Amino acid sequence: MPHRKSIAVVGGGPAGLRAAEVAAESGARVTLYDAKPSTGRKFLVAGKSGLNLTNDQTFPDFLENYQGKDLPDWFGAIISHFDNTQLRAWAGSLGIETYAASSGKVFPIGMKAAPLLRRWIEKLRGLGVEFKVRHRLTEIIPTDSPKLVFDHEGKTVKAEHDSVILALGGASWPSTGSDGKWVSMLEKLGIPVTPLSSANSGWETNWSAALLEQAEGFPLKNIVVSAGEVSRHGELVITRYGLEGGPIYRLGPAIRRLAEPHITVDFKPTFSVEQLVAKMESAKRNFLEEAIIRWKLSPAASAIVEHLYTSFPDAQSLAMAVKHCKIPLTQPRPVDEAISSAGGVQWSTLTKELMLKDYPGIYLCGEMLDWEAPTGGYLLQASFATGTCAGNAAIQTV
Ligand SMILES: Cc1cc2nc3c(=O)[nH]c(=O)nc-3n(C[C@H](O)[C@H](O)[C@H](O)COP(=O)(O)OP(=O)(O)OC[C@H]3O[C@@H](n4cnc5c(N)ncnc54)[C@H](O)[C@@H]3O)c2cc1C
Structure with missing residues (x-):
């Protein structure tokens, strides 16, 4: 045999x-x-x-x-x-x-x-x-x-x-x-x-209590998220501890390569800064409130820029924040929760x-x-x- x-x-x-x-x-x-x-x-x-x-x-x-x-x-x-x-x-x-x-x-x-x-x-x-x-x-x-x-x-x-x-x-x-x-x-x-x-996990950030009250569980739709040179289009959700969603899962390796983990979000990827500013033409104040109407900025995006940036003296500074919003991250979610x-x-x-x-x-x-x-x-x-x-x-x- x-x-x-x-x-x-x-x-x-x-x-x-x-x-x-x-x-x-x-x-x-x-x-x-x-x-x-x-x-x-x-x-x-x-x-x-x-x-x-x-x-x-x-x-x-x-x-x-x-x-x-x-x-x-x-x-x-x-x-x-x-x-x-x-x-x-x-x-x-x-x-x-x-x-x-x-x-x-x-x-x-x-x-x-x-x-x-x-x-x-x-x-x-x-x-x-x-x-x-x-x-x-x-x-x-x-x-x-x-x-x-x-x-x-x-x-x-x-x-x-x-x-x-x-x-x-x-x-x-x-x-x-x-x-x-x-x-x-x-x-x-x-x-x-x-x-x-x-890997394929959400990331944590220190949201303020005020932001969570305003936007926990809200989606951020149709955005472009970047880490270093890598960008992904998609949707994120604001959670109690940070952010979840396809783009941040995919960017995990790129975020881990950064000395200080963070992402940069473009909340209005189909418009340039100039186009956004032009839409604000006659506005002189309350730019964030105007942006919700004129730019159709989502409540979640508006809450984030409001809490991460102290003030917007003009439409240009708000447009810059909306197009290049830097969100610092602390750590990925624990491995036992990851996919x-x-x-x-x-x-x-x-x-x-x-x-x-x-x-x-x-x-x-x-x-x-x-x-x-x-x-x-x-x-x-x-x-x-x-x-x-x-x-x-x-x-x-x-
Ligand atoms: C919620 C969730 C959803 C997912 N969805 C998808 C999806 O849709 N598509 C996709 O491509 N991937 C998906 N994945 C990932 C995918 O399931 C894993 O990548 C895949 O199962 C890995 O296969 P594996 O055989 O290497 O290990 P595992 O499937 O993890 O199997 C390892 C096995 O080894 C055994 N074992 C471990 N240590 C010992 C030991 N010391 N002695 C004896 N036995 C031991 C374990 O009991 C286990 O049965 C998902 C994962 C999760 C958690």
Whole structure:
């Protein structure tokens, strides 16, 4: 009987499930371990407001969305080996058809994650994947065949496999299982990890009580938000602690690069300063009140400029504030509230097959690697693609 390779996948999010699928389809004996009583918990959470599986964008535009410390050129090759077309075909093969919205975002028909996850796990069971839940990985002993130490309901359980694929996720929404506690375990093995931090998250600022009274919960629609050289169009919402919304999520990496985090908002992007001033022609005072009528400045925007700038002696100074409103930020919202986390295992420590250079036989995939991306389907796409890569590679090594 030929030796069937035994592969442990630790972490049952989309990256780990996909790695398990690929390895099992190639004939490996796969055991999938997860700390939680069930797998795919964050995937299910992601499906609550519509599972955005991937994006319909063409390469290389698609790849432009990924960043990370020293993200290597070959990251693109990993995504292209299991790209957005293949991901949609894969969902179709499980009987889940997808559609692309006008924004390019791709969703399963029905929007939810649960039917897809159910069929996926059925398929994995059919392929012989053994699920061991409530197994929290606590230590890796890197010998020729890596030994794994788990905490299983208070008892220590050891396991040995020919290869190991780690897919332990990032640090957002720890209740789903991805709590980032693996960082210290890998650092003990000398593996460099960029600290995990909030990505796709809101930011905090010190709004005054008066501003909150006036504008908490109000939207800022149709604005352009900039951080350094990067700008995004969209909508923000004023919250008790700061700001939430698509443009600020997307600007996270650019804001983090600034010595003093802040954004600059153009509340009237379709008008120049000169055009705004011209609309104030006969006004001599109460410029802010006039701006609400003449510029159709929203109540939220007017509240912000009023509270951040002390006075407007003329229409020009108000127009400048409305077009270049600097909002200082203090910090991103805590990582456990964020949609995803930035940081992770650094690329210099990995081969192109996602194997740890210093520990042959141990592969990594998913959000635990040092890439980040905005919402829009890019997070799941990279989790699936890196899982595919690790699953394929793990079956190759003897
Ligand atoms: C609210 C929300 C909405 C989202 N919506 C979208 C979306 O629409 N589109 C999109 O592209 N992305 C979305 N995401 C992000 C996406 O869900 C994640 O990027 C993706 O799940 C990461 O996959 P992963 O397999 O790397 O990790 P995870 O899905 O986080 O899975 C990691 C697994 O590892 C297990 N684990 C961790 N540590 C251990 C340990 N020590 N031992 C054993 N097991 C362990 C965990 O229990 C977990 O099951 C969303 C995220 C959130 C929070």
